[in-house]
Amino acid sequence: MxxxxxxxxxxxxxxxxxxxxxxxxxxxxxxxxxxxxxxxxxxxxxxxxxxxxxxxxxxxxxxxxxxxxxxxxxxxxxxxxxxxxxxxxxxxxxxxxxxxxxxxxxxxxxxxxxxxxxxxxxxxxxxxxxxxxxxxxxxxxxxxxxxxxxxxxxxxxxxxxxxxxxxxxxxxxxxxxxxxxxxxxxxxALPANHALAVVHSGVAHRLTDGGYRQRRSECEAAASALTVKSLRELDVADLPAIMALPEPLNRRTRHVVTENRRVLDGVAALERGDAVEFGRLMVESHASQRDDYNVSLPEIDALVETALKHGALGARLTGGGFGGCIIALVEDPASWWPAVAAEHPAARLVYPR
The missing domain is CATH 3.30.230.10 (Ribosomal Protein S5; domain 2)
Known part of the structure; x- marks a missing residue:
């Protein structure tokens, strides 16, 4: 340089x-x-x-x-x-x-x-x-x-x-x-005897198109309706009140609250070296992004399903959504990737290179 x-x-x-x-x-x-x-x-x-x-x-x-x-x-x-x-x-x-x-x-x-x-x-x-x-x-x-x-x-x-x-x-x-x-x-430490694989879906990620701002605004509206400073103040015990909010604020809030819990559970899984549990949490996270936060796309969902079908312990959309990459937890990216690539010719392996 x-x-x-x-x-x-x-x-x-x-x-x-x-x-x-x-x-x-x-x-x-x-x-x-x-x-x-x-x-x-x-x-x-x-x-x-x-x-x-x-x-x-x-x-x-x-x-x-x-x-x-x-x-x-x-x-x-x-x-x-x-x-x-x-x-x-x-x-x-x-x-x-x-x-x-x-x-x-x-x-x-x-x-x-x-x-x-x-x-x-x-x-x-x-x-x-x-x-x-x-x-x-x-x-x-x-x-x-x-x-x-x-x-x-x-x-x-x-x-x-x-x-x-x-x-x-x-x-x-x-x-x-x-x-x-x-x-x-x-x-x-990341799970031993496993590796992360990051795969670009072939659909460019672009937060500036408005979806990100809208989600943030919805979270702020939900926090105001529930009279909390931020959604961080809520936990899974608050889900009955959360689900009483109007659509889509209820689902947006449910994603944030359950995703916070998944992070804490994921940390515990990493600390005890439980790759299977960590992978399960990744799958749950993707479903929440898809169904509650609505930031996934059909191409992303299909790529996640293929990643799991070919042996990934977990896979999910990573990043803000609306395109971009998935991240998968696999035993060996080199042997896992060819089968995924065969079903998704527009996708490319970003990491490992």
């Missing part, structure tokens, strides 16, 4: 940093409800090199798209990839960072439209590079919080904090159990 930056801008970068993508094992659509999540980082990386640039301006090059964009630091979002970078620069400036102008070079092998959080990887990598360049006294949790603030406040995507936290704090090969209300977290 230093070479790319030097080629583009005839200067040596002041800092280079990277951050990974992620897959979520359990805990979908719970993070913006102050709930529990259980993601893991994936070995796909976004790398950012940056240094000083023209006063009042950001000049950034994305190698993946082969394009360079220039914008004023005080410009509004334009609906493109530069928004994520500029949003991070702006929140850093709000925290007191002295940025007069900045040049940025970006490269990434994170698959786009897969629902494995290319945006959080870009945000965390950018903020890490800014931290190194400017000597910012922010820890990895603060990096995640600033990344979320950039995406929600500047980009305009009202995301939870799960993606930024696992990109900033996760360890490859381990799950990150995160309480999104307190931001307490711990790392857990």
């Amino acid at each position: 230093s070479a790319l930056f030097s080629e583009l801008f005839a200067a040596i970068p002041a800092a280079v940093a990277r951050a990974p993508a992620r897959a979520n094992l359990l805990g979908e659509h719970t993070d913006y409800n102050d709930g529990f999540v259980l993601p893991t980082p994936l070995p796909y990386l976004t790398t950012v090199a940056l240094g000083p640039g023209p006063a009042g301006m950001i000049e950034a090059h994305a190698a993946r798209f082969g394009e360079t964009k220039t914008r004023a630091l005080d410009a509004p979002p334009a609906g493109d990839w530069l928004d994520y970078v500029l949003g991070c620069v702006r929140v850093a400036m709000q925290e007191g960072a002295a940025v007069e102008g900045v040049r940025v070079a970006i490269d990434s092998d994170v698959p786009m439209g897969a629902g494995i959080s290319s945006s959080a990887a870009l945000e965390v990598a950018t903020l890490r590079a800014l931290r190194e360049w400017l000597g910012l006294e922010i820890d990895d949790v603060q990096v995640a919080k600033l990344g979320q603030r950039a995406e929600s406040g500047y980009v305009g995507m009202p995301c939870g904090i799960m993606d930024q936290m696992v990109s900033s704090l996760g360890t490859p090969g381990q799950a990150l159990f995160l309480d999104t209300r307190s931001l307490e977290y711990r790392l857990l």
Whole structure:
């Protein structure tokens, strides 16, 4: 990346940093409800090199798209990839960072439209590079919080904090159990003698089409109707009151409450090394996303069924939904994948590569 930056801008970068993508094992659509999540980082990386640039301006090059964009630091979002970078620069400036102008070079092998959080990887990598360049006294949790603030406040995507936290704090090969209300977290070993497989359905994941915002709004309406600050305050004992809500608020809330319970049960299963139980929880999670939260698609459902038919202990939609990937718990991805691929020619194995 230093070479790319030097080629583009005839200067040596002041800092280079990277951050990974992620897959979520359990805990979908719970993070913006102050709930529990259980993601893991994936070995796909976004790398950012940056240094000083023209006063009042950001000049950034994305190698993946082969394009360079220039914008004023005080410009509004334009609906493109530069928004994520500029949003991070702006929140850093709000925290007191002295940025007069900045040049940025970006490269990434994170698959786009897969629902494995290319945006959080870009945000965390950018903020890490800014931290190194400017000597910012922010820890990895603060990096995640600033990344979320950039995406929600500047980009305009009202995301939870799960993606930024696992990109900033996760360890490859381990799950990150995160309480999104307190931001307490711990790392857990994944099931022994099993592996994760992430498969792209062939349908691009796109949260910005409105479904995500609608689900979040429905959760807020349900919390208001039940007179709680967030759906995190509810448990399975509250299901009779939850199901008395009007459609679809009742089912949206049931998903969040039962998904929080599945994360806690999944953590217990990981702690005792119970891969079979963890797989069962993954299957339950998918059914809840499909039937109660309505974020799955027929192509995703069929892929999950095929994954299970060919021996996966568990499989589910991962990410925000409306396309993207499934994640499966299997004994051996190399022997499992050919049978799945034969039935789903549009699908592709994202991980392991």
